[in-house]
Amino acid sequence: MMLMVPAMGVSNEDLLQDTLKSIGVSFFALAASFAFFWRCRKHSEPLHFHNLLCLPLGLMMYALGSMAWSHVYLGGVEAVRWFVFSLILFLGMNTLTHARITTLAWGIHLGAVLAALWAALQFWFDFKLFAQGPNPASTFVNRNFFAEYLVCTLPFSVLLLSRVSDKTSVFLLTFSLSFNVVALMMTGTRSALIGLWVLAVLLPAIALLYRKQFVSTGWRIGHGLALVALFIAAVWSLGSINTANPKLVAESGYGDALDRATTRTLSMAKSSEYSTGSFSIRALMWQATGRMIQANPVTGIGAGAWEVQAPLYQKAGSQLETDYYAHNEILQLVAEYGLVGWVFLLSLGSYLVWTAYKTWSDKTCEGQREAPLRALTLASLLVFLLVSNAGFPWRMATTGALFALSLSILAASDVRLGLGKAFLSRTIQCKQHYTLWALSATAICTGLALYTAQQAIACEAKLVQAIRTALTIAQSGHPNDPRWDKSKTEMLKLIREGIAINPHYRKLTPISADAMASWGDWENATWIWESVLESRPYIVLMQANVARGYRHAGDFAKAQAYLDRAKSLQPTAPTVIALEIELRRQSVIP
Numbered sequence: 001m002m003l004m005v006p007a008m009g010v011s012n013e014d015l016l017q018d019t020l021k022s023i024g025v026s027f028f029a030l031a032a033s034f035a036f037f038w039r040c041r042k043h044s045e046p047l048h049f050h051n052l053l054c055l056p057l058g059l060m061m062y063a064l065g066s067m068a069w070s071h072v073y074l075g076g077v078e079a080v081r082w083f084v085f086s087l088i089l090f091l092g093m094n095t096l097t098h099a100r101i102t103t104l105a106w107g108i109h110l111g112a113v114l115a116a117l118w119a120a121l122q123f124w125f126d127f128k129l130f131a132q133g134p135n136p137a138s139t140f141v142n143r144n145f146f147a148e149y150l151v152c153t154l155p156f157s158v159l160l161l162s163r164v165s166d167k168t169s170v171f172l173l174t175f176s177l178s179f180n181v182v183a184l185m186m187t188g189t190r191s192a193l194i195g196l197w198v199l200a201v202l203l204p205a206i207a208l209l210y211r212k213q214f215v216s217t218g219w220r221i222g223h224g225l226a227l228v229a230l231f232i233a234a235v236w237s238l239g240s241i242n243t244a245n246p247k248l249v250a251e252s253g254y255g256d257a258l259d260r261a262t263t264r265t266l267s268m269a270k271s272s273e274y275s276t277g278s279f280s281i282r283a284l285m286w287q288a289t290g291r292m293i294q295a296n297p298v299t300g301i302g303a304g305a306w307e308v309q310a311p312l313y314q315k316a317g318s319q320l321e322t323d324y325y326a327h328n329e330i331l332q333l334v335a336e337y338g339l340v341g342w343v344f345l346l347s348l349g350s351y352l353v354w355t356a357y358k359t360w361s362d363k364t365c366e367g368q369r370e371a372p373l374r375a376l377t378l379a380s381l382l383v384f385l386l387v388s389n390a391g392f393p394w395r396m397a398t399t400g401a402l403f404a405l406s407l408s409i410l411a412a413s414d415v416r417l418g419l420g421k422a423f424l425s426r427t428i429q430c431k432q433h434y435t436l437w438a439l440s441a442t443a444i445c446t447g448l449a450l451y452t453a454q455q456a457i458a459c460e461a462k463l464v465q466a467i468r469t470a471l472t473i474a475q476s477g478h479p480n481d482p483r484w485d486k487s488k489t490e491m492l493k494l495i496r497e498g499i500a501i502n503p504h505y506r507k508l509t510p511i512s513a514d515a516m517a518s519w520g521d522w523e524n525a526t527w528i529w530e531s532v533l534e535s536r537p538y539i540v541l542m543q544a545n546v547a548r549g550y551r552h553a554g555d556f557a558k559a560q561a562y563l564d565r566a567k568s569l570q571p572t573a574p575t576v577i578a579l580e581i582e583l584r585r586q587s588v589i590p
Helices: 017-042 051-066 072-095 100-125 143-163 167-187 190-209 221-239 246-252 257-269 271-276 278-295 306-313 329-337 339-361 365-387 397-417 432-474 482-501 509-518 522-533 540-553 556-569 574-585
Strands: 046-050 425-429
Touching: 017 072, 017 397, 017 432, 046 051, 046 072, 046 397, 051 072, 051 339, 051 397, 072 397, 100 143, 100 167, 100 397, 143 167, 143 190, 143 365, 143 397, 167 190, 167 221, 167 257, 190 257, 190 365, 221 257, 246 257, 278 306, 278 329, 306 329, 329 339, 339 365, 365 397, 397 425, 432 482, 432 509, 482 509, 482 522, 509 522, 509 540, 522 540, 540 556, 540 574, 556 574
Parallel strands: none
Antiparallel strands: 046 425
């Protein structure tokens, strides 16, 4: 899973990149579950349960419960996400022995190298195999998603270095690690770059502290200096190659990875960035989320419902309707889950602090043997939580899977060390009827996953094809030419079929409606916008668009009704003011 999922992507836009990765993570987890319980069927082995497992299971139960009073579809999506997370955590804590973690580290490192290779090709040569937005995004559609994942893998690459005894392999690993660092610099993602600076201090300190636990033998000071020199030389040489990507050239000129990383890091010191840059937009979202938490401190607003409720809490005159996440996982979790979210965060934080203390203080032979693994895993979790304050890596399939695996590594280590037996972990004997139930449940979940994956692929393909056709017609210069009639008919057919499969796809569905409105097909644009409002009723811009649709259709009563709804939410929004002026000009309002 960790080798293939980061490296694989979609070459066209008919399927979103993270949808493919979500499908991959889900099926790999279910396959691992089937293999694990099939083996338990013949070998009666104890099952380990760690109290960490209660945390995602608690969020899953809340998500299922919130479907009764909040957004049903989004709550269901969250429940599935936490189920897969819990499954990975459970399987990891029961299978990741000290030796097997080396294999896992190879998968994480090589998966990161392959993903970094695609990003480097995109940066250096404008490689176009994978559909993407902000370049270089590798197979992650957005470079921020890629950078947030890549920075979390670096401690596992160092872990691998500590476990490889062959000197040639160690030097090759060091070069590949430097390549990953350069790929991270290419993105210019500031939260990930901050994480990189943290690791630049933390990883050498861990390596120095636990150097006696490294498996390489016969090393001298010269070998260590040679590794450091190789790393610096590789970063400097690879990082000095200029980009040939026209999008990046237009964005920041013919710079290299070192220039981009330096420029983006220094930009955090500019006051203008906090008033007009991306941080200012995030600040508006965080302020709205803060008001959301204040208004719903106990129950939260419901799992996954942030994007539905955000317009109700945005500042007057600001519009957050194009955003689907708060770009701060901590705030969004508390806003959506209320007290359950607080329990999750406080429990997780307490456990990680306790784990760090136990790792530092355990001077036994077994404790020292486990210490590098635990320290490096904690380093990965630290940068993961850091980037979680400016993005949404918990919701991305690959990064979320790495989060679950990191926790499972610590839980498995606790079991091996016998830590917290009284309150953290317990063991039950895996009886045959348990395994039969588990295998049956896995089979049912696999069938549901197959059906869901097929529906998701079909829905996205239909909606994206319709969008592509709509944009082609709109950009043709003659959208109402009769030669487009057949294409419009097929486009509407695809939209109806896609909405029938998933009427909640706010990210894609409105794009085709906007294009239709541009050539005057207000009737079809209006019903598409209305289908989105059934699921996201507080989007002011879409309410205004529907009002315009009814105005063009001559139904001024409905136009006025939608204007009133928009005004009740954002009376000073420019689109609302413009719409009211339009209606006044037609003497609809006395």
